[in-house]
Amino acid sequence: MTDYLKLPEGYGRPREQAPPTGFDPARRLRSLTGVDENLLAWVWYERSKYTALGGVVLGTSVIAAFSMWNFANEAVGGTSVLALVPAVVWMLFVLNLDRWLIAPQPNAKRRVTPLLTRLLVAVLLGTVIAEPLVLRIFQTAVEERIQDERHGDVDRLRSNLLRCNPDPSQGSGDRGRPGGCDSYLLSFNATPGGQSAELDALRQDAAELQKRVDQDTKLLESLDADVRNECRQLIRNAGTGLLERTSECQRLRAKAADYRATHHTAANERRLAQMNDRIGQDGSRLTHSRSAFLTARDNEIARRVAQERAKQKGIGVLERMAALEQLTGDDPTLFTGVWLVRLLFVLIDVLPVLVKFLGQESSYDRLLSSRSNSAVKVHDAAVRAAERKSLAELEIAQEECEQYVRRRKAEFDAARREHVAEMNIRVSQAVNALEDELRRKSSV
Numbered sequence: 001m002t003d004y005l006k007l008p009e010g011y012g013r014p015r016e017q018a019p020p021t022g023f024d025p026a027r028r029l030r031s032l033t034g035v036d037e038n039l040l041a042w043v044w045y046e047r048s049k050y051t052a053l054g055g056v057v058l059g060t061s062v063i064a065a066f067s068m069w070n071f072a073n074e075a076v077g078g079t080s081v082l083a084l085v086p087a088v089v090w091m092l093f094v095l096n097l098d099r100w101l102i103a104p105q106p107n108a109k110r111r112v113t114p115l116l117t118r119l120l121v122a123v124l125l126g127t128v129i130a131e132p133l134v135l136r137i138f139q140t141a142v143e144e145r146i147q148d149e150r151h152g153d154v155d156r157l158r159s160n161l162l163r164c165n166p167d168p169s170q171g172s173g174d175r176g177r178p179g180g181c182d183s184y185l186l187s188f189n190a191t192p193g194g195q196s197a198e199l200d201a202l203r204q205d206a207a208e209l210q211k212r213v214d215q216d217t218k219l220l221e222s223l224d225a226d227v228r229n230e231c232r233q234l235i236r237n238a239g240t241g242l243l244e245r246t247s248e249c250q251r252l253r254a255k256a257a258d259y260r261a262t263h264h265t266a267a268n269e270r271r272l273a274q275m276n277d278r279i280g281q282d283g284s285r286l287t288h289s290r291s292a293f294l295t296a297r298d299n300e301i302a303r304r305v306a307q308e309r310a311k312q313k314g315i316g317v318l319e320r321m322a323a324l325e326q327l328t329g330d331d332p333t334l335f336t337g338v339w340l341v342r343l344l345f346v347l348i349d350v351l352p353v354l355v356k357f358l359g360q361e362s363s364y365d366r367l368l369s370s371r372s373n374s375a376v377k378v379h380d381a382a383v384r385a386a387e388r389k390s391l392a393e394l395e396i397a398q399e400e401c402e403q404y405v406r407r408r409k410a411e412f413d414a415a416r417r418e419h420v421a422e423m424n425i426r427v428s429q430a431v432n433a434l435e436d437e438l439r440r441k442s443s444v
Contacts, residue, residue: 026047026051028054029050029051029054029055029058030047030050030051030054031054032054032057032058032095032098032099033050033053033054033057033099033102033103033104034099034100034102034103034104035050035104035364036368039364039367039368039371040364042367043362043363043364043367046362046363046364049362050364053102053352053355053356056351056352056355057095057098057099057102057352058095059348060094060095060098060129060348060349060352061091061092061094061095061098062091063129063133063345063348063349064090064091064094064125064129064349065087065088065090065091065094066087066133067090067128067129067130067131067132067133068083068086068087068090068091068132069083069084069086069087070132070133070135070136071132072086072087074132074135074315074320094125094129097121097125098349098352101121101352101353101356102352102353102355102356104364104365104368105368106365106368106369106371106372106373119350119353119354123346123349123350125349126345126346126347126348126349126350127342127346129345129349130341130342130344130345130346130349131321131342133341133345134324134338134341134342134345135320135321135324137341138324138327138334138338141327141334142320142323142324142327143315145323145326145327146315146319146320146323149323153308154305154308154309157184157304157305157308158301158305160181160184161184161186161300161301161304162301163181163184164181164184164185164186165184165185165186165297165301186297186300186301186304202275202278202279203279205275206272206275206276206279209268209271209272209275210272212268213265213268213269213272216259216263216265216268217265219259220256220259220260220265223252223255223256223259224256226252227249227252227253227256230248230249230252231249231252231253324338
């Protein structure tokens with residue numbers, strides 16, 4: 001390939017270098033930039049530049065691998081050896097992409113459109129690489145925020161379940177369900193709400209009956225006191241001369257008996273005693289039912305809370321990103337730190353492209369352009385020579401074909417003339433023979 005580039009002895013020849021033996025780190029690093037060692041030998045003083053540039057490309061790919069390893073571990077919720085597979089694949093992809101971005105191009109013009117395109121690709125790639133590393137750096141703060149939010153979600157769930165499933169025996173069921181409880185309602189086999197309403201009604205009836213009984217008892221006690229006071233007084237009967245009670249005493253006794261009969265005081269007292277017994281029994285059953293309801297409600301709430309906690313086992317990447325956004329929104333200092341770290345990693349990935357395309361054209365670039373132009377010229381000359389050779393061969397073949405046609409035509413014409421001459425001779429001989437035969441016959 002380089003035969004057409006050979007120069008006279010002693011004129012600009014590349015510096016002699018020993019053939020590579022074993023592992024050459026500098027040469028391996030330069031291969032990551034896409035340079036040709038044979039061409040670079042002409043400008044040996046730029047080897048250090050491309051070696052350093054190869055180190056930057058390798059460092060960027062290693063950072064990308066570490067970023068993907070963290071991302072894969074966060075996605076599966078723990079450290080796993082399998083995370084090395086996407087990390088290695090991502091490293092090779094970033095390595096080849098960066099190598100393509102900074103590979104020397106012959107006759108490369110400093111146009112804005114290709115530069116912006118490559119810079120955009122580098123920025124997007126750096127952003128993708130930077131985000132998992134930012135999450136890793138601020139992992140402690142992010143996980144604390146997520147844990148606080150999860151504890152808050154569990155507490156809100158528990159409070160909403162308690163608010164939306166109140167104890168019916170406390171009278172809250174009469175006011176209806178609170179708003180926003182569609183997803184927090186629990187189902188139970190039985191609730192003490194009906195028993196509580198019956199017991200409340202029974203207690204209200206007993207209280208009203210107790211008031212009447214107390215009022216009747218108070219009046220009867222007053223009447224009995226009047227009867228006792230009046231009946232202590234005895235008067236002598238003028239007819240018999242015996243002591244007897246006064247007519248007022250008899251009247252008061254009749255009044256007291258009539259009050260007991262008309263107000264059913266004894267029946268009300270028996271009824272009140274029965275109602276108090278029933279209140280005691282219903283209260284005992286209500287207490288037992290309420291205890292069973294509270295136990296079932298607490299068990300159901302504990303089950304729902306356990307389900308909520310089971311969903312919160314692993315911390316996903318999206319959850320981490322959302323928590324980081326919330327943290328940066330609450331703390332301007334943290335916001336500044338996060339974006340500085342992001343810009344740092346983006347700049348690290350964009351740096352090779354910036355150094356390559358924003359710098360001046362190097363000697364190697366000029367040699368590459370010169371060799372490329374020379375190769376194009378040689379190729380064009382070779383194509384033209386091959387074209388002329390092919391055309392000449394086609395002309396020779398065409399001439400040979402025409403000569404063959406002419407030769408075959410001449411041979412055919414000669415053969416035809418010989419055949420005609422031979423036929424003429426035979427006809428002439430036949431005619432002479434026929435004339436001789438006619439002359440013989442005529443002479444006879």
